Amino acid sequence: MRKRNIIILIFTVVIVGSVIASIFLTKVTPKYYTRYGVELGTNVEISYATRKGNAKEIVDKMFNEFEKYDRIFDPWIAGSELYNLNHSDGKWVKVSPDLLYVIKASMNFAQLTDGTFDPTIGRLVPLWGFNTDNTKSWHLPTPQEIQESLKHVGYKNVEINENEVKLLNGVWLDLNGMMEGYIDQMLINMARQNDPESSGFVDVGGTVGIIGPKYGNQPWIIGIQNPRGNPNDSIAYVKLYNGYVGTSGDYERYIIVDGKRYYHIFDPKTGYSNDYFESVTTVSTRSIFSDGFGVFSMVAGQSAMEKMASKLGVAYYAINEQGQVIKNGEWQQYEYKP
């Protein structure tokens, strides 16, 4: 009888232990729901886990938000809020809180950079044809056309009064330099409102924001696309527990004329792109800087990039046109070597 009890006890312990182990393994390894898509003319990936068990529902809600953001921020769709503002003929226009936030953030950064980052380069984009996926329309404008467009560039032509905006001198806004980071931030807020301890990341057009650490305490590993490789080819890695990482580069919307590469980030003083960097990747705790700093650096070059990084407290990893890597001291804490 005693022997039988011992065996029954062992059997019970093994079975109960296995069940507990199974439950434990399931619990410490949250199930991430990942969804891919093409939104706002770029790729989007959201990966999310929550103890509330409604990850799919929340991610689907996040994806539904893109329709709203398309109606606000796409400057090339007739009827969008930004399109209407760009075609408002110098009148005061009441704008939504989303649009106002990004315009204000862009204007502040334009002032800080003395116009090197300038959201009013909107007219230059269609001049080069980079506002469309029709690659046949991408072309080198004449110097006269560029000079004519530059007459309608300058951040000082933007006036803001509470929730109204006025664009003077026929300037057009293009908010791509900060829009994706802002949308990242809004979607992350949705995820955290659902569950403050939830985990995952939001990737809108290559600007990746962290909802919460992987499995609750591990970093997410973000690859930096090799600017001269294919889209799955990473040249370096970042480890992030929180914050944002974004990249600006010369490798998606570009043309090569007589051996020279021209791409979609324009120097607002000349109307042409500069050839300082192949790409600049920025890590920041502020979403708008993870986007805006890269755009600024592509225009401003290495020396100005270093000074501005110190001022903003951002970390950067840049690859210059000779293929050399330039990174600041802040970068070390984010660097991941597999």
Added chain:
Amino acid sequence: MENGNSTSTNHKIFSKWDLILLIFLIVGFGLWIGFRQFAPAAAKAVVLLDGKVYEVIPLDKNAYYKVYRGNTYLMTLETRPGAIRATYSTNWIFPETETNQVSVATGWISKEGETIISIPNKIVVYTEGTKERTTYDAMTFQN
């Protein structure tokens, strides 16, 4: 004899075969848990069109698949065991133009985490259940 055997069995807690069955059940249960947690699924590629699953393609043979939006041809995909690539892509919005063929230039993808993306056609292809996964969880690229 029959009665004698019966009496002898009653003194044992479990027979030899009972114990073998018990061990078999415990091992089987353990394997089932382990398999449930860690076993890889069969390799497949998921093709999304306009955000919805268009097709799930098993990556177990050499084959070609075409993607259409309605009657409009968009892309040709080629598979081989464990991998998939785009071999041709049109531009849905501007059929008269050649695309810059980022999707085709991407080449073969065979790791979980890799994607083939055609922005103008709103197509995303990703793999599941493949042997390897990418070193990274997400990729930052130019905006």
